[in-house]
Amino acid sequence: MSDQADKAGTTVAKPPPWNDPFVRSIFFQVVAIGLLGYFFYSIFDNTLSNMAKSGVSTGFAFLTREAGFGILMSLIEYDETHTYGRTFFVGLLNTAIVAFCGIILATILGFVIGIARLSNNWLVSKLATVYIEIIRNIPLLLQIIFWSVAVLQALPDPQNSIKYGESFFLNNRGLFLPKPIFEDGFGLVTIAFLVAIAAIVYIKRWARQRQEQSGDQFPVFLTSVALITGLPLLVFLAMGMPISWEYSALERFSFVGGSNIIPEFMALLWALTMYTAAFIAEIVRSGIQAVSHGQTEAARALGLRNGPTLRLVIIPQAMRVIIPPLTSQYLNLTKNSSLATAIGYPDLVSVFMGTTLNQTGQAVEIVAMTMAVYLTFSLGISAIMNWYNKRVALVER
Amino acid sequence: MQNTAPQETTETQKAGIIQMIGVHKWYGEFHVLKDINLLVDQGERIVICGPSGSGKSTLIRCINRLEEHQQGQIIVDSVELTSDLKHIEQIRREVGMCFQHFNLFPHLTVLENLTLAPIWVRKVPKAEAEEIGMKYLERVKIPDQAQKFPGQLSGGQQQRVAIARSLCMNPNIMLFDEPTSALDPEMIKEVLDTMIELAETGMTMICVTHEMGFAKTVANRVIFMDEGQIVEENEPNEFFDNPQHERTKLFLSQILAH
Numbered sequence: 168m169s170d171q172a173d174k175a176g177t178t179v180a181k182p183p184p185w186n187d188p189f190v191r192s193i194f195f196q197v198v199a200i201g202l203l204g205y206f207f208y209s210i211f212d213n214t215l216s217n218m219a220k221s222g223v224s225t226g227f228a229f230l231t232r233e234a235g236f237g238i239l240m241s242l243i244e245y246d247e248t249h250t251y252g253r254t255f256f257v258g259l260l261n262t263a264i265v266a267f268c269g270i271i272l273a274t275i276l277g278f279v280i281g282i283a284r285l286s287n288n289w290l291v292s293k294l295a296t297v298y299i300e301i302i303r304n305i306p307l308l309l310q311i312i313f314w315s316v317a318v319l320q321a322l323p324d325p326q327n328s329i330k331y332g333e334s335f336f337l338n339n340r341g342l343f344l345p346k347p348i349f350e351d352g353f354g355l356v357t358i359a360f361l362v363a364i365a366a367i368v369y370i371k372r373w374a375r376q377r378q379e380q381s382g383d384q385f386p387v388f389l390t391s392v393a394l395i396t397g398l399p400l401l402v403f404l405a406m407g408m409p410i411s412w413e414y415s416a417l418e419r420f421s422f423v424g425g426s427n428i429i430p431e432f433m434a435l436l437w438a439l440t441m442y443t444a445a446f447i448a449e450i451v452r453s454g455i456q457a458v459s460h461g462q463t464e465a466a467r468a469l470g471l472r473n474g475p476t477l478r479l480v481i482i483p484q485a486m487r488v489i490i491p492p493l494t495s496q497y498l499n500l501t502k503n504s505s506l507a508t509a510i511g512y513p514d515l516v517s518v519f520m521g522t523t524l525n526q527t528g529q530a531v532e533i534v535a536m537t538m539a540v541y542l543t544f545s546l547g548i549s550a551i552m553n554w555y556n557k558r559v560a561l562v563e564r
Numbered sequence: 565m566q567n568t569a570p571q572e573t574t575e576t577q578k579a580g581i582i583q584m585i586g587v588h589k590w591y592g593e594f595h596v597l598k599d600i601n602l603l604v605d606q607g608e609r610i611v612i613c614g615p616s617g618s619g620k621s622t623l624i625r626c627i628n629r630l631e632e633h634q635q636g637q638i639i640v641d642s643v644e645l646t647s648d649l650k651h652i653e654q655i656r657r658e659v660g661m662c663f664q665h666f667n668l669f670p671h672l673t674v675l676e677n678l679t680l681a682p683i684w685v686r687k688v689p690k691a692e693a694e695e696i697g698m699k700y701l702e703r704v705k706i707p708d709q710a711q712k713f714p715g716q717l718s719g720g721q722q723q724r725v726a727i728a729r730s731l732c733m734n735p736n737i738m739l740f741d742e743p744t745s746a747l748d749p750e751m752i753k754e755v756l757d758t759m760i761e762l763a764e765t766g767m768t769m770i771c772v773t774h775e776m777g778f779a780k781t782v783a784n785r786v787i788f789m790d791e792g793q794i795v796e797e798n799e800p801n802e803f804f805d806n807p808q809h810e811r812t813k814l815f816l817s818q819i820l821a822h
Binding site for chain 2: 380468
């Protein structure tokens, strides 16, 4: 050590370049990049020349051509005369809606089952365990087909629908519900709803200030629930119920009017929700169990009850364990929705990568667009969840 | 604290703020506590020692019902501990506890750790709770750490925050469960000093510890436990200089040997 300090200024002897770790690492990285570049070039070149040989035109011109096929369910206006480009958006929205509903329902169901599994009640925790062990150990595709074929297709035909009053009908064509038609004056109800939301924000702030000054707690949650349901309802009644319903009615062999939720959507959503919820339940359980028992004891020793202990001490700490794997489950659910093809739900893969691809033969463009959609969805979900994760992260040192 | 303390002392100057009468506890087949009889007076400071697994932690954890006893009576501040949630809550508000591993809430700042229970249990206004919090942080000599998170403090500082956190609830009784066992040697002193200062205020304290120096300076009584029983109890000088039982002698020789 002291020897080196004395010779300060003189440089350490250099090894020959073939033994120098720095030179070596540069060399191997250059080789790796070169090989990778050649690999992609050859694939690209090969594809182009093959397509040229078989006379396939490339490019996105097909998107403006007329599609000429119908789609079972569409959130935007669509019929056979619309373009292939339109089929892309129909499929995209169908995927988005099933993923969105699935994520929300699976989160709720998953949290409930996860907490149930930790319950002190023997029956509740065993039921939750049985649910998790059955659902997560059966392949998702089987479950989707089960709900579609064994449950929903086994429902009676429209003439023998299961009825709830004269407004809800469940049969093998799906669930038929009344469609609301808003009349004059309904705008005021919407305004009342917005006013209620504003009032809740105000009350929340007021309650916090009052707490800080006097120490009294205010039942913000119950008041909020009362406001958000009560105020619009009051205006609704005062305006003379400015809404009418278009009921579904049976005409010959099927229902006409009203709104319809197709069985394929129900089967897919139900299977995705149940399957993902089983995984989320385990994530929630492990997250809560990861918070050391000492935290609960400390809170109890301070006199906190179970509710505040869970809400103020356990859940905030459990969330940082829960969020990263929860993100993966959201991504899984979104990507698993492509199994819709198996039961004919018109999602992006079924409509665009299925029918549109078959009719146009534009494989490269269509596959690339579809992949880009899933990539965008997934990266979007990741970004949101990472942002949230950062907010709940612990500060250490 | 100042305005309520005088009245309470006149009220509860009666002997036996904690009474344990014939208490038994089992963990499954294992008999942890065997016929424990213990009377603690207001202002008394008791040190419990004994080999590991002797039931000393279990004993003090029964006093605020972190553990349930199966037989006998525990009466704290004239409230009997049963499965009645009202009683349990009432007692937990009056009894503070410090743990071996501090158990601070890592997601809250030091000051938030201190104000959590006053705000949610005592319904104290936030500003006032923060004032009380700062007062106790000054008492444990770390007011400058108020805005930090527990993970940013040393072990000794964390334990002092834990003590301050309990004091913010203005307890009549403080329980300490091996408060210095998880600390590096150089940090033990700062925590013991804080506890000695607390003892000087007249707080009723029960402390499970192997710090024999602390026992000698602070305790009114030392209790030795082995295999779930109270083997011997005496005032500190007698206890250390003239132990009566073989097991006590053996234990003392082992911990004082080096």
